[in-house]
Amino acid sequence: MRRALQLAALASGRTSPNPLVGAVLLDRQGVLVGEGFHARAGEPHAEAMALAQAGERAGGGTLVVTLEPCCHHGRTPPCSTAVINAGIRRVVIAMADPNPQVNGGGIAELRAAGVEVISGVGAAEARELNAAFLHRLASGRALGILKWAMGVDGRIALSNGASQWISSPAARHWVHGLRSRCDAVIVGGGTVRADNPLLTSRGRRRPEPLRVVLSRSLDLPNEARLWDQEVAPTLVAHGVEAPPRARFQLDERGVERLLLPSCTPAALLVALAQRGCNQVLWECGPALAAAALADGAVQRIAAVIAPRVMGGTPACTPVGELGFTDLSQVPSWRSREPQLLGSDLLWQLENR
Incomplete structure (x- = not known):
């Protein structure tokens, strides 16, 4: 066996x-x-x-x-x-x-x-x-993994927004492997505007995972590497409030759109499960990360911790406001054995 x-x-x-x-x-x-x-x-x-x-x-x-x-x-x-x-x-x-x-x-x-x-x-x-397959059958949603890289002081960027590269080459190589094991990689509009990400496995998987942008209002740049459909497919999920002009521009670029009646992380994972996705990776900013956690759209966390003290404001942290007012409200996650990725520490958690 x-x-x-x-x-x-x-x-x-x-x-x-x-x-x-x-x-x-x-x-x-x-x-x-x-x-x-x-x-x-x-x-x-x-x-x-x-x-x-x-x-x-x-x-x-x-x-x-x-x-x-x-x-x-x-x-x-x-x-x-x-x-x-x-x-x-x-x-x-x-x-x-x-x-x-x-x-x-x-x-x-x-x-x-x-x-x-x-x-x-x-x-x-x-x-x-087969945790992801079993989760999809039981819940009707794809299993969600939330990944971030941060300094040892919990910052994901400097005060001016600079964030590349916090982690080591070994850690980035591991992330490419993680993407290759996922059916889709999800970001929000803010990440597209700030980082212009590629979101591929760098050839570790063929075809590449689906690249997904969750954007309620489609406030997206005209030029972005995600619009290049020859590299990997891209899906933009949006809400009913997205203006017709923004929808038309995506259609003109040949980017697939998905209208969600409720533009939430949970609704997106239901839609992706219906497309046959077992497991997806959230590589988003703090606001969307918090929304995904609050919506029950995250079952596992992969935190890469670099030996850097970056300083700056609390806003540059991996997860935004979750609304807790007492530590007794904060759920405890099950920890896996941490491992080294070059000079960085990988800490993986899963919900209980």
Whole structure:
């Protein structure tokens, strides 16, 4: 199962709206004869790859897979039928698939055909691997990660607004990898105006993640690197109050627009989930970061802390006003083990 989980992780950020799945196939003697992982939506599933690699040696063998085999016709045929037809004797599953189209149906179909099914092996690791997929199914929203870089004194910019570069090259390289594992990267209009960001993985992922601008009134610059659609796709989400002229200008540039009835972080994550996004990255300014946190649109935080004392006003902090008046109101996040990125410290948190 550890090997199957490793295989599944190879496609991190590339399978949406599907989950990450890895499979290992052992013959009657316990010898590995096939393995595979789901690389992208529409491409063969992990079980199909392992079965194809094993061929006739699959008969009487054991399939170890990180997620319950599907039992419905989607873009690919049902894996449960393929497993049964291959003569597999035993299937070891990390966790059931909560997708309503499966939800135990694959396990039931295998058992009805006389296949022994063992479930729950490596379940905690499998749930962590597919946390974003599971969150989208349960909540109807994409899982949100909020990332920022700051000095050790909590500042994200100097008093004059200068902010490039606070973090080290190693930390920026890590961020590019994080973007590659996300389906979309989100900023607000203020970040577009101030930083003119590119928001790509710098080639770590093909295609690049969707670049999203959340702007209630479409107060956006005429020239911006985000408008170059050859680099990566860009979506601008806005509210009903956005003026027609600003909408027309985006249409003229060939930038996709999304009208949100309620221009909020939560509404945006619902819309992105409906587009098949499992996981998104917030790389926004303090005001939008606070709004995303208050709206329940952030499940994880990635804070890069550089060994710099920058000084300046409290306004240059990563999160704006959240309205707390007593420390008892402030939620506590679960901390992961901090790690070094060059000279910087990466501190990752997740909500409890």
